[in-house]
């Protein structure tokens with residue numbers, strides 16, 4: 001992903017930021033960017049949950065050393081970003097035929113936002129047992145508060161390495177916010193390819209802060225539908241569809 005744009009690239013980035021954040025938030029974003037400050041986050045207060053904060057992978061109770069070394073630490077997606085992604089990726093889809101899956105769901109913030117849409121199922125996949133517990137508590141709290149908007153009650157957290165997760169037999173909207181790197185990303189991409197070619201289901205992938213997207217570009221079967229580069233790469237995202245004709249023979253490294 002290019003992050004030294006020329007002036008027309010800069011204009012596109014500002015326009016994308018405006019599309020994702022709106023006028024006033026864009027102004028705030030630019031100021032915060034120039035001051036290297038973090039934005040205010042009121043998600044937890046609004047929904048009575050605990051999803052904020054940053055946790056390094058080394059503090060997340062992850063037993064598998066290799067997976068831990070390839071894991072990116074926990075940071076939640078900004079609410080405005082996940083809402084923008086859902087709004088732009090679910091248009092014209094019959095969501096009752098789709099499962100929303102956040103690979104590396106952390107404390108479950110995106111699951112809460114996705115449960116506000118009529119998905120068949122909402123699933124978080126998370127390597128850290130500590131984050132899984134928090135995510136489950138957050139989901140319970142969110143779903144049990146009758147004031148909260150809920151269109152999908154079929155929400156669960158699977159505490160496994162995303163590379164070992166077995167996808168449900170439905171169309172998929174996969175979400176990832178730079179969860180893991182290198183061989184694990186490759187393994188997941190290969191699993192999705194295989195799933196798509198065997199089941200024929202649609203496999204859509206929204207990849208936020210797409211640090212490994214070159215792998216998707218080089219992989220036959222993944223087609224980029226759109227991308228939004230915004231002022232901070234952390235909030236940029238690209239949208240892909242997997243259209244595999246047959247499982248690839250790409251040798252997967254055993255190293256995870």
Ligand SMILES: C[S@@+](CC[C@H](N)C(=O)[O-])C[C@H]1O[C@@H](n2cnc3c(N)ncnc32)[C@H](O)[C@@H]1O
Pocket residue numbers: 060067070071072073074075076077102103104105106107108109110125126127128131160161162163176177178179180184
């Ligand atoms: C940047 S956070 C994103 C959290 C959440 N998706 C969100 O957007 O709010 C990345 C998460 O991926 C998890 N993760 C890293 N490697 C993983 C793996 N191999 N399988 C499942 N989860 C993983 C981390 O523990 C962390 O919680």
